[in-house]
Amino acid sequence: MDLNEYQRETRVTDRVPGRDGNAILVPLLGLASETASLLSQHKKWLRDGPAHRLYAKQVAEELGDILWYTANVADKFELDLDSVARDNLAKTRDRFPATDGSSRLTAPYLFDAAYAESERFPSQFVAKVAPAVGSDGVERTSLMIDGESVGDPLRDNAYEDDGFRFHDVLHLAHLAMLGWSPAMRRLLRRKRKSDPAVDEVEDGARARVIDEGIVAFVFDYARRHDWLEGVNSIDYELLRSLRSVTAGLEVGVRSAAEWEIAILTGYAIWRPIRARGFGTIAVDIEARSMRLVTD
Secondary structure, three states: OOHHHHHHHHHHHOOOOOOOHHHHHHHHHHHHHHHHHHHHHHHHHHHHHHHOOOHHHHHHHHHHHHHHHHHHHHHHOOOOHHHHHHHHHHHHHHHOOOOOOOOOOOOOOOOOOOOOHHHOOOOEEEEEEEEEEOOOOOEEEEEEEOOEEEEEEEOOOOOOOOOHHHOHHHHHHHHHHHOOOHHHHHHOOOOOOOOHHHHHHOOOHHHHHHHHHHHHHHHHHHHOOHHHOOOOOOOHHHHHHHHHHOOOOHHHHOOHHHHHHHHHHHHHHHHHHHHHOOEEEEEEOOOOEEEEEOO
16 A cells, blocks of 8 residues: 555545644644654553563554554645655655665765866865964964965954854865865865856855855854764754755755765864864865864
């Protein structure tokens, strides 16, 4: 029996047909009560152990009731249960990495693989973050890639020292783990000017603003969560927001799970660099890796 057939069959035993307030409320309350019954069965198993001989049978019965109410709720909202299930699988596959050992890395692997070398990111490089003193005597942070200075030395641009001057590390994480960073592409002078449309849309000012905005947005989230120290999961709403704001760009193919890895990887390196004030990072875009090198 497929889900749509099951959904049609549930209509035969629907005691409150229709789509008014009560007709919708009854199956919603049914879902809540049957879920509570399932929890009650598990409580009995925890308490009684093997003595609760009908545990598996009771669980199956409660799950069946939950399935009936789920189908009924879908019916009341004129939803196709098969489509609901299919969309849910797509969502969970996007949100979580596979647990069966299979790879779910999205393609294309490298967005600039078809371009000339001068328009491609270097596949491997070493980035060095170091303190730098400006002409005004104020300490800043500089970034060097393979021994060459990249961009201007940065300050926090804030009333308190929060380490934002090291945020290029987070752009490097976007590059290493997602193969994408319009901000770094501009700094490295690797814009794809041979394709005017790509140069304007993917490598242009708007894409750079999105890249910078994501770093600032996630930075605030990280600040409120102890800079992600000991954190191994990012709130799905934040990940969904990142997927939404990048939907029209090439990086839009990257999954929520891949964004989560990029964020956690970036902050795992950002934290010790912030603590020390300097650090060296080895980046391998083809291997999707980024690691802190001992200085």
